Amino acid sequence: MTSISARTSYDVVVVGGGAAGVAAAVSAARTGASVCLVERYGxxxxxxxxxxVLAYCGFFDQTREQVVRGIGQDFLDELERQELLTLETSPATGNTIVVLDMETTKTVLDELVRDAGVDVLFHSTLVAADTDNERISAVHIAHRGGTLRLSASAFVDCSGDGALLEAAGAEFQLSPVERRQASTLVMRVGGVGEDADLSTEAMDTAFAAYGQATGEVLTRSNGTCVRMPRSRELMLLLADAYVDVLDVHQLSRAELDGRARARHYLNALKAGMPGWSGAYLASTGPQIGIREARRMLGRESVSADDVLSARRRPEDGIARCGWPMEDHSTPGATEYSGIRDRKWYDIPYGAVTSANITNLWGAGRLTSSDSRSFASLRVMGTSFATGHAAGLAASLHSSAGSVDLPKLRGLLQDQGALL
Incomplete structure (x- = not known):
């Protein structure tokens, strides 16, 4: 039987259990640090x-060279052991994704944190932080039974929305709503024949015909459509929302509208696509997929020029990114801006280090960047890499009171990261 820890003091506390958070927690724990991972879902x-969003983008660049390993590779290795490692490369963009099975993803990530000795608190939401002299001393967590205070020497925000940044008074960036990446309510559709037409061109035709017949305008073009490896359901990213996800009223309306729009998309596909007549909506979400909210202001930020020029950072690079700038800020379209030679660039240490809180790191969607480069480095494969670096940096800080960059880079390589 798994033992249950009741401790409230740690070396490192990580907020958010996505790709970045898992990598941060596991990498820190593997150095011997005591680690608590706080996650609001179960x-x-x-x-x-x-x-x-059952696709990991960012493990490969557009030449299909692998650019992320480390903790992320441990995840891929387990998929391969289960004969579920599924890669798909888009002929149109050259982007390669890892297609995921929902329940397998959950259990493999469970095993990674369990094997590393990480204490995980599910159903727990960060509500406040104690700070003193530009340093966080503790965070306060709300759960079903009340609240909990967790103290630590170092903290990593991998919450996506920057919950800890906000609570601790860390500096952050927030693009105007009209320039933020769209959020999308993902649809999973079953009952679609294996030989059904899945082309963007056929979808656009079906949506136009549906609009003429019903008056319902379906704007999404070149939306993602991927078949899942086990269920054979299709994952569709069509129902976009251009709202401020930090405004509870706008976000709530987006969820309601998204589910209504998903029904229209399904009806259009059933009526206008060969092989789709028996299609049904297996699920939506359950939560809308959020691409952009706060971004941490780091000691350094990644720029669009860094991405476009494939800038290398041999002295302070802590992660690679090979995903192009994938811009969803224009309604109904996805616009790509590539990396030079379709390769990869380095993310510097300063981009995962808070500019004003001395014991705080941020990773994943919180990595410090301008609005254009954010459209590249926000993806989940890259988040494994930035989370890996942030977790090790937090562990080093907890033991030594500072981070020696050459030592951090050495630890990353020892744990299999690509630098």
């Missing part, structure tokens, strides 16, 4: 599992 995986 499972790990972040957007992959709470929003059904």
């Amino acid at each position: 499972f790990l995986g972040g957007a992959a599992t709470n929003s059904s």
